[in-house]
Every structure is written in C-alpha cells, then in structure tokens.
Amino acid sequence: MTVIETEAPQRAATKKAPASREGGAWRRTPAWLYAVLLGGLFLVVVPFAWMLVSSLKPEAEVRAVPPTWWPETVTLENYDRLFTGLDFPTYFMNSAIVALAVTAGNMVFCSMLGYALAKLDFPGKKALFAIVLGTLMIPGVVTFVPLFVLTTKIGLSNTLIGMILPFLAGPFGVFLMRQFIQSLPDELIQAARIDGAGELRIFFSVILPLCGPALATLGILTFLTSWNNFLWPLVVAQTEDKYTLPVALALYAVGQNATQYGLLLAGSVVVVLPVLAVFLLLQRHIMQGIAMTGIK
C-alpha cells in the first residue's frame, strides 16, 4: 500500500517533465550523475578560477607556500604593470587587428567559393574541392619555412599584413560554407535565374543573406583560432611592437620574466578573458558549427 501511494505522485511529477515522455525507467537521471558531472565541471573550471584569483594577488603572495585561497591583499598592480610598464595595449591591438582581418577575409572568400562548390557546375570543381580539403590535413609547420622566405622577399616580414595574408582564406571555412549552402533549396536559385538575375547577383543578393547562421559560426570560430594562433605570428614578429598577445605572453614566460607569476597570470587573463566572453555570449553558434562539420 505504501509503495503504491508513494509511487503515484512520483509518476504524476515525471509526467510533467518533458524528457520523461520517452519513458523507460533507466532513463530517469540518478542524483549521483549530477554530482559527478558537476564535480567534473568544477575540476575543469578550477585552473581558470586559480588564474583569476592569483592574478589579483601581489607578487609575494602569489609565491606563498602554502598558497592563500583568497587574496589577503586584492590588488590590480599586475595589470597595471602589464598596461603601463609593458606594452600590452599594443599587443592587444595587434591581436585584434589580425584576428578581425582574418575573420573578415574568411567570411567573404570562403562563402564565395563555398557557394560555387555547392551549387554551380564548372570544370575543375571536383579537383578544386579535393585539393582544398586535402590541405585541411597539412600541419602548419610544413608551410612556415617557405612562407617565411616568401614574406621576407616581398617585404612583409615583421608586419601585421604578413601575419594576416597566409590565413586570409582557409580550407575549413570553405568546407563549412559548402555544407551549409548545399542545404539551401535549389529552387531559390532557379527562381532567381528565371527572374533574370545574373549568377553573381544571385550569390550576393539571394544566397548570402540566407547564410547568416553559417557565417556567424565561421566568423566566431575563425576569430578564436586567429586570436590564439601562435607559431606564425612568432615567426613573423621580430620587434616588440609587432607582437600579438600569445607571442608576447610566451616570450615573457620563457624570458627574464619567467618567475614573475603574478604578471604572467594577469597576462593570461588578458589573453583568455576576451575569448571566454565572446564564447559565452555566442556559444550557441559554435556548438552548432562543430556539430555541423563533425556530423554531416
């Protein structure tokens, strides 16, 4: 009797929950699973929290053994040194300029080629797609030696343009845009052709306005990749005024500032925080994008 009595309200409660419509007792989430997953989430976030908290401590406290869990003195001195003592405003600007230019270029050029590959018939199409896809697999380290020779020869070493140009049109964007545009109905294009629109106009005024979600995904992913890019900017930048944030941070971390943990952690916050903010604001597009390219 008691069993039936306690079961009835439970069933009523689960009936309301949308997930229970699939039924199946094993599908009901046990509490321990939440505990484990939230515990795991805590472990994943700890390094970020530790970075942020430590960056607000004075240098001596950062090195304290055992560490203090909460800053005894909260100070912005590390950030002050980054932005007034060191030239982090310049590095930040360089990173932003390079990332924005690379993002804009990929959005424009990749959607153009993506449309051609998805909807148009032309000689060389298959070969072009195969070659572009093939380069997805090529490690960046394979091209950087000749690229360095090239940029030096055309006078672009130690310039932001030299950092931007090689990444202005990447294979990933072509793949993503092609996948997306393929899912748009052919009838749209045929109707526009009947209305007498030229092929290029069809792309710019019919297709491109419909690419919003894919362009958003591509834009965000490209921006994040470019912001975090390291090897090529490290090779191109030769004077401090051309450093991007990761280059500056890495060189400080292995150079004479190697033991200034407070300073370096504050630098890490400056590198990480903008992308975390962008990601948290726009994460829906990113998740879609990964799922879209991962599982067709």
Add this chain to the structure above:
Amino acid sequence: MSAPTSSPPAPATRAPEGGTRSRHVDPTRRQQAVAAWMLALPFVLLFVVFSLGPVLASLGMSFTDMKRTDIRNPFAVEFVGIDNYVKLVQDPLFRKVTLNTLLYLLLGVPLTMAVALVVALGINRVERLKGLLRVGYYLPVVTSIVAVSVVWKFLYRDNGGLFNTVLGWVGIDGPGWLDSTTLSLPALVLMAVWRNFGTLMVIFLAGLATIPQEVAEAAEVDGATGWSRFRYITLPMLRPTLLFGAVITGIGYLQFFEEAFVMTKGGPLDSTRSATYFTFDQFGFGNYGYAAAASYLLFLAVVLLTWVQFRWLGEREAKR
C-alpha cells in the same frame, strides 16, 4: 493581386526550363562556369600563393641545403637529393623528438577520447543543466594554449603549486612535475586532455543524438544491461563519430609545440621536445632545407596516422 497574376506563369516557365536544361547546355553552363571561377578566384589566388605554393616549395626545399643566408643569394642553394632525410633518420635528437611525439599521441588520443566519451554519455543522460554542462566543459577549448600553459606551469609548481598542495593534503609529497624527465611529458598530456576533450565531447554528443531512441528501447525490452547496451548499440553506432574524433585529435597532437615551448622549453633533457619544436629550432638555426625535410616527415606521419585510423576504426563500415 500580384501573387495570383505572377504565380501561374512561374510554374509554366519553370517546367520547360528544367526539361530543356540539357538542350540549352552551352550558354547557361558557360555563364555558370565563368561565375563560379570569378567567385573562386580570390580564394584560389590566396590559396595557391600562401598554401599550395609553400607546401610544394617546402618539399622542394627539403631536397636542398638551403640556409638562412641563401634568401638573398638563391644561386648558392644546391640540390642534395635525400641527404636531409638520411641525416634526420640518423640524428639522435630527431629520433628522440619522434619518440616524444609518438608517446604524446599514444597517451593523449585514447585518454582524450575516453574522457570525452564518458562526459558525453553522462551529459546525454541528464535532463537538466545540459546546456550549462556542455558549455562549461567546452570552455578550455576556446582558450589560448600559450595562456593555459602559463597557468598550468603555475599549477605544476613544485612548492606551492595547486597540484602538490592538494596532494599534500593526502600525505603525498608531490614531485617537481616539469623538472622530471619521466613526468614532464605525461604532465603536458594531462593538460592537453583538459584543454581538448571538450571538442570531442560536443562531437560525441551530436553523434549520440543520432542514435534512434527505438533501438535503445528495444534492447532494453530484450533485457540488455547498461554495459551491453553501450557495447553492442552505442559503441558500434558511434563508430564513424569516434573515427572522426580520433583523426582530428591525432592530427592535432602530432603537432604539439606551444605547451612545451612555454612550460618546459622542450626540457628537461629534451624530454618534451616535439617534432614541430625540432623543426622550429632548425628554422631558428637557419637550416631551412633540414627544417623542411623534418616538417615533411611530420606531414607523412599525419597522413599515415589518418590512414591507419581509417583502416582500423573504419573497417566495419567497409564490410557492410
């Protein structure tokens, strides 16, 4: 008004257009081809100059003795055949970095996939907090490897580092993680797992969502336990997704560099120097031909790995 008047002719023109498409091939086809190449042109130009060209140039360079000083004086470059490759195979440092890179790959890929799969299975089963968990676990992926390397170097500190402090609570005197020739590489792998499993988790979640509910329910009705449902339904149906995950993770791990550059400078005693690091060093020394050859061996390894993974994980797909 305009809708009824304009809509009848539309289907009328559309129908023959579709039918005559093959007869009117030439003008429309040519127009399309011209437009397509115009759209493709900017990308193709950039691509040829900055990707395809350098890939081929790198291959060419790898058969020469090109040095930094030869940028100004290209006629001093001499063709040396496969000398660079022979030298690489005999170079003890290159052997060492190859071993390190393979170790990183063999430790990193299974660990990352296992963590990602477990988390994805967990998140797939919960009803609430799905969004929060997914975003939270994904956070490390969007961050700069340089920045997280700085942070983890701080966490791994011998005295006062977070790891050893926590180990101290349970009475373990933690080692100097990054100062040990045996522990430094696994320490980098651990960070890589943390940094990268989020990507695979999202991909696996998308893969899990494609498994029809009915199959799992039918198995449940037939009395399959949780483990056998996982072993005989989830795992086989997830196979293409797992393959994709293994390939992209493997390609990434074969190229590891930034972690070692920031956290250990390749040390101690080259125990964390990777193939990419080796190439970067040779480039720094001005040995361009030698660096190019090393990078091509890495490229070869990437191709080989992808092929092996397709053979190994994809074999059931091929049999069908």
